[in-house]
Amino acid sequence: MGNSFIPDNSASLPLRQPQRARTGSFGQFRQETMALARRLFIQLGRRPSAFVGSIIQSLLWLMLFSALFAQAPRGTFGIEGGYIQFLAAGIIVFAAFGGALNAGVPLIFDREFGFLNRLLVAPLVSRTSIIFASALFIVSTTLVQAAAIGAVSFLMGAQFAGGFEGALIVALVVTLLVFGIAALSLGLAFVLPGHIEMLAAIFVINLPMIFASTALAPMSFMPLWLQLVASANPLTYAIEPIRHLFLHSNWSWADPVLLAPWGSLSLTGCVLVLLVFDVVAIALVGGTLKRKLG
Template sequence: MTTPHLQIDANQASSRGALTELIQETTALTRRLFVQLKRRPSTLIAGVLQPLIWLILFGALFSKAPEGLLPGGMSYGRFLGAGVIVFTAFSGALNAGLPVMFDREFGFLNRLLVAPLRSRSSIVFASVIYITTLSLVQSLAIMLTAALLGYGWPGAGGLLLVLFTLLLLVFAVTALSLGLAFALPGHIELIAVIFVANLPLLFASTALAPLSFMPVWMGWLAALNPLTFAIEPIRAAYSGPLDLSLVLLDAPYGAVTGQTCLLVLTVLTVGLFLLIRPLLNRKLS
């Protein structure tokens, strides 16, 4: 065995700036998540495959729907596209809490909590960066497939609107999922919540059918469902000239414009982050 040189140096670290340290730790934690993804890509693949199957099978199922059934004479495939894009981002972001939950359960989180992190928010930042990238990549894959199936492609302005809307939704759902990851006792419970939340939220939205198809009670549900507020602007971005002041949804409680949709998503995102903050502070302190 060689003689080690292990002089203590307790002071070496304090010479670096706060921001440099924050970036260093966040980068390292984010890199870890991406290395995991690279070596175990099944979540990425499944996350694209599932919405793809929806798109193809559901699109085919209703492909013979009579012309003029849907608002604006849209084909069903094009109508469905927006819903499936949002569903992809949504279910991707809903999984954000899983890696954190596993770190809690396997004790890896303790390793992070023993380290002199500049801010423990870096653990949350890393998750948000990772899951946002992942969800957007999955959504883009679905958008490309939809385009190949002839369901259209938004213009440049429309594409920006799509990405912005998805970003808001992903932030909101990520906040929710991270909150659950710290509030629930284990991954079994978290997976159960994800499982139960996923499909009903899809059905009780305007992803698969317009409000006018639904009974009144379900129309209310769909018109309150956050997914609807993401689906409608994206559908609008696909169907032509961009105008956010147009009414996109004839909700039972009144007309909803594109601006209102984005406002609701913004309020939801901010609200959820404020809601989980005390929980994260308690669990990470």
């Protein structure tokens, strides 16, 4: 390579201040967020095994769990169709939750390998762009995954009754849940000492959150204490609306979809709860970022 650092025409060293793009903060925020998200998509394209693996895993869950209760008497789960009809919503949320919970893993490796410093010394408009980029990525991949689960469960006999508009609401609900969980996972990735602790935390959180929700069994199957836990679990607020849309073609926003021990909640109510969950999550993580990073 020789001494090619120093070109003969050294005038080529660019030194004037390079021109900045869009002047507004919002434009800049968008620019940095999209750039960070683009990196995640490039990684996905070149290293797809984790994504492919998570799709395979959720399809396996779908098949195995539905087989587990395939012989249960009709009507056991409070619905007319088979268990698969009941389960599809649970598996969609299970997959979405798993993906979102892992959102912090790449970040913690960036931290350990020093790549995060590159982001932290840059004049980002807001470091929440790191969170938004990751959430954008996870939401996109999760929606693809949810569609795959929906398609396979259809082949297995689960009809989605909710129609096109219902499907959009499913997408909205998944997005809201994933956004909040991904933000919390990223917050965890900033706070925990390293990837071992992060993986341990994910391990501890993942399955218990599923079992303490209505993913696999209806609320009415549970003892009161678990009902209380499940109705405080954000997953339940995503599962119940999706399940309702799977089962009802003539749904409306005011339908009571979640039957908690303390009363019932409408579709609108569930979406609002998820929205509040997101706001709280981003506020919590934004605050952590400020405290941790100054």
